Amino acid sequence: MAATESFEHHSYDVIVIGAGGAGLRAAVAAHDAGARTALVCRSLLGKAHTVMAEGGIAAALGNLWPEDNWEVHFRDTMRGGKLLNHWRMAELHAKEAPARVYELEQWGALFDRTPSGKISQRDFGGHRYARLAHVGDRTGLEMIRALQQRAVSAGIDVFMELTITDLLKDGDRIAGAFGYWRESGRFVVFEAPAVVLATGGIGKSWKVTSNSWECTGDGHALALRAGATLLNMEFVQFHPTGMVWPLSVRGLLVTESVRGDGGVLRNSEGQRFMFDYIPDFFKAETADNVEEADRWYDDKSNRRPPELLPRDEVARAINSEIKAGRGTPHGGVFLDIASRRTPEFIKRRLPSMYHQFKELADVDITKEAMEIGPTCHYVMGGVEVDPDSQASVVPGLFAAGEVAGGMHGANRLGGNSLSDLIVFGKRAGEFAAEYAKTAQAALPKVAEVTLSRSAEEALAPFRAGEAAENPYSVHQDLQETMQDLVGIIRVEDELKEALEKVAALQARATRIAVEGNRQYNPGWHLALDLRNMLLVSQAVTAAALERQESRGGHTRDDYPNADPYWGTQNVVVALKAPRVGTAGTELSVRRQPLPKLPPELAKLLEDVH
């Protein structure tokens, strides 16, 4: 059917793939810079994963603590990332986040207020001061609506429910993108000199995850196949608090705001166990007794409670408590805010959490503790980009948000992802527009032969052969593999086993056969998504095998400590023979020294309070 099919063609200056926070902000920026811009997304507008973000947007507005400023935010971000962050991204992020937050207000966002009428800010793990602009615990929804409404009123062309399967190239340069309408299954060709990837995360390859179906690592895989490099893919964040019961909602996020607003973690013996897990790196700034910890909420001259250590520390501690047999009946630990705050306070500050537990688990969080456990949440690794422009090594290809690497180092602080989206979304959009302008002199061309090959490969699941595979079974087996072998705690033998298993799944995936026709066919869609999930899982595993130390979101049982040598190295993964379409899957893995931190920024890190 592909050979005779004529493809729908569109021509733009900039194509933005993904319509979460980063994609929307990039599209608005590219549009404002005068570029003819298209925003392409796999779901309906406003449904992207950003909508699930709860706690807030980190920005040193200084509305509650005038002592706060970009330098402290920079320091907190770098320390939270175990100093592996690209310093320039962390610097830009800390400096520009406040202006980006006010921009949302300018476009109609309504944040919660301080008594003096400013944007209110809340406490979160790893941030020295209350820094997160928020709306109850539905900040992501507020952000996506403000951006969505801005994009719509600007008249930007939005292609909803359209999946991009391949990036198109002309020689070394980007020439556009190829995809299909989910509704009809018909193919679409976008010709454009600049493409911004804003496709989000990879969490759907794990079994216990807070991520939606869209987090299949499409952008990571598209970038690899187009010849771009991925940075530090071994760093996967397991959020400490996901729901564990009922099974139906296992992994569903419980916001860090519960702890920021006073919630504490207890094991089955009722003990506040986090005091036993304060690492040396954070000793100077963390309270070692209950009294001081509890005073901190009102008086910041005290040291912060250990429940508000960065997420990697808390997730590992919970994991250890459960393994030691001090877990709850359903295999988690207790998160208790009921005994610490009034029902009115809880309902006002955490309305979605109240609703979520009441509706889905029959638990009233104003009366009883929640049962929670770690859940796959975020990938710190991503497309290697220039910190200022977000340009990848492939001319014309940009990346922003979760799909880009470098900003968060080995571990991301809560609240820093929403700010990341708008700071670097804007930059990616602007620089993509600028690149597109310079490309006008000699526009890249799309080769017809590539298009028919992309179409052929996308339709492969309809040509059932021998030993046909069900896409849902392959997906389930991938999730089991990554959960069991590339989870919070990793070890060489298991990582090697995972690589073999992923390779076997890749072989099975080539035999996937789907029922029905091309019209809104989820089985077919999953078959195509799986190509990306498998390639990205392979990249994560290969990088995890390479880094022989424990740091942030990468813990090796066989190398339990952080290693000063590895503190100077990034792990870079690329395809050995990148090719648009279904590529070979042989990866190259190499180490690359971190960019040198300028002395004036290095000084900021020394202050440990």
Added chain:
Amino acid sequence: MSFDLELRIWRGDADGGDLKDYVVEAEEGQVVLDAVHRAQATQANDLAVRWNCKAGKCGSCSAEINGRPRLMCMTRLSVLPVGAPVTITPLRTFPVIRDLVTDVSFNYEKARHVPAFTPTADQPVAPFTMFQPDVERSQEFRKCIECWLCQNTCHVMRDHEENKPHFAGPRFFIRYAELDMHPNDACDRKSFLQESEGLGYCNITKCCTEVCPEQIHITDNAIIPMKERVVDTKYDPLVRFFSRRRTARA
């Protein structure tokens, strides 16, 4: 503890279709979307259904469950009659694309009509000074997850296709209310709302409020106040006089 669950799911496309029966394995604590996914993974790979977050936050998985418009991800099996089959059909007010997926582009069209937030001359550039009690009214409406259940339920459209071109529906009435109640918005959208977007068609039966998964008081807090404000601007000479003066000053 697992048990067998009987599902009756509407399968078909724009040309027609009918209910198909499936028996799936279900577990305690599951929601309707789990059962639909189970059917999809094991018996009907191509069963079309929209969903994203499975946490009641994105508003994608709207359908009619035993005739009632609901989110599939927030409807626990335990709230449905035991032993009876669960019937799942697509939203009725919008054209079917395939199975449980409908063409909701109507709503994205209406969204384009809304005149954007416009800051006042007093505070043209953020940061704005605004107080919590003043933003709270609009914040209620900004909880909306755009699941379109209220649009689907509203009988002005559900029973009268011909009203769609000049009726924006409850979701957008709360959007207009949100902007009207924004403490720093300067744009008056009231006559547009009344004359072009069909506020007057609503006869406050509150069906929209009943199905709202975010428990937004659509009728009481948005539609009725907006109707009153429209009447005030349109017919109250005094209000008109003062509002003119305000505009002139600005």
